[in-house]
Amino acid sequence: MSHELDLILAALDDAPPTGEARQLRLYRALKAAILDGRLPPGTRLPGSRQLAADRRMARNCVLFAYQLLLAEGFVEADRGGTRVAPLPLVQPGAGAGAPAGAVDMLSRRARGLPPVQRGESLLPFAPGVADLNAFPWRSWARFLQQAWGEVSARQLADAEPGGEPELRRAVAGFLSARRGVACTPEQVFIVAGGQAALDACARLLADDGDTAWLENPCYAPARNAMQAAGLKIVDVPVDHDGMAPDPALWQAAPPRLLFVTPSHQYPLGSVLSLERRLDFLQRVQAAGGWLIEDDYDSDFNHAQPGARPLPAIQGLRPDAPVVYVGTFSKLLYPGLRIAYMVVPRWAAAGLGEAIRSLYRGGQAIEQRALARFLESGQLTRHLRRMGPIYRARQQALRSALHAHFGDACPVLGGQAGLHLVLCLPDGPPDTAVVRAAWALGVAARPLSAYYAGQAGANGLLLGYGIAEETRIPELVGRLAQAVLG
Incomplete structure (x- = not known):
């Protein structure tokens, strides 16, 4: 077995588990090594029995990976075993990174779209999320x-x-x-x-x-x-x-x-x-x-x-x-x-x-x-049952916001839906508050991000759909810590 192949397989063994079948991981590792030139054309791959014994895996795993590579033309079989097929268009290092100017290869429309915040949907005060437990x-x-x-x-x-x-x-x-x-x-x-x-x-x-x-x-x-x-x-x-x-x-x-x-x-x-x-x-x-x-x-x-x-x-x-x-x-x-x-x-x-x-x-x-x-x-029936629950949560949120911020920070909305807006006219930038709140386990969205241009108001969108009523005072306390420092 070549030294390069040994390194590739050792890296495969040391990689954290992904939930993917081992034969697929072997196939992907070998294919990537062939494409980026680490296994050049003509490189002999060990026999399926030998590789299975060396890496302590079932022989069927190795056969599965080899057969996929053979079907796709990355390897070829002869009397001497299995070797990497000639791929004249593949150069060492090809595909190892993004091409120069990769961002410019997108359309102007794609480049103009804003990033999407992810991972907030289960945190308290995440807007637009109903009580899934109910x-x-x-x-x-x-x-x-x-x-x-x-x-x-x-x-x-x-x-x-x-x-x-x-x-x-x-x-x-x-x-x-x-x-x-x-x-x-x-x-x-x-x-x-x-x-x-x-x-x-x-x-x-x-x-x-x-x-x-x-x-x-x-x-x-x-x-x-x-x-x-x-x-x-x-x-x-x-x-x-x-x-x-x-x-x-x-x-x-x-x-x-x-x-x-x-x-x-x-x-x-x-x-x-x-x-x-x-x-x-x-x-x-x-x-x-x-x-x-x-x-x-x-x-x-x-x-x-x-x-x-x-x-x-x-x-x-x-x-x-x-x-x-x-x-x-x-x-x-x-x-x-x-x-x-x-x-x-x-x-x-x-x-x-x-x-x-x-x-x-x-x-x-x-x-x-x-x-x-x-x-x-x-x-x-579910909507009728949840109406009073959400109204109680909204009222608890309003009371807690007033207790911490008083009249200096008006609260908007609330006639319908599952969120309120806390205005921060003299507060720190809402984008900074959102980051600080995230670190404290509380979600919010910056109001300024919803405005076109630079004249957006400063504030926070706060959802109460998944915020339990009894926890709202403590959660608003964390939010106040993010705002007031």
């Missing part, structure tokens, strides 16, 4: 088991284009009863998560260079979708009644797409007034554009306990050019990645064909289970 998992598992019991080859292939018929019917009924959305199942399209829905709106309803109005501050994934689609973004300020465009803007830069989060503006929490809802509908239609209504966070009405959530804009004028977007990821669990789009009846055929052409359906089993979960009333 979810009726046994009921959900039962519906999943029933769906799997009826599985056929079709369900294991692609899902029905546009979504499983059972789920489209169930979503239409759920939205009609709970959100005042006027639609038939044919107007409902199921997609793989809320981001896919926003991407579809940006790509299928507008062309490169068209104008999109976004709230400022804005839900970052919406901005990313519009930016990646090559749209010209106009940032419109938000006040206590939601998006507040200057009247002259309708003439200066009429929108092809107008994106709003009307029931609970993200991130400030304001509610779009009825006057503006009706005005936007009229003006968007006159401009030949579309209104994208993202109803991401409307299932809990804290302003009027026991009352239904505010009705959707779509229900005010069902034939208007409105696409109503929502997701079940926050109501069930984030990993489900099932969302929906409701389009006008007159656009259902054309837009439906475009959606089917661009996006392949999946998760047929989960879609069938979700349809029955909705039809059984389980989700509605």
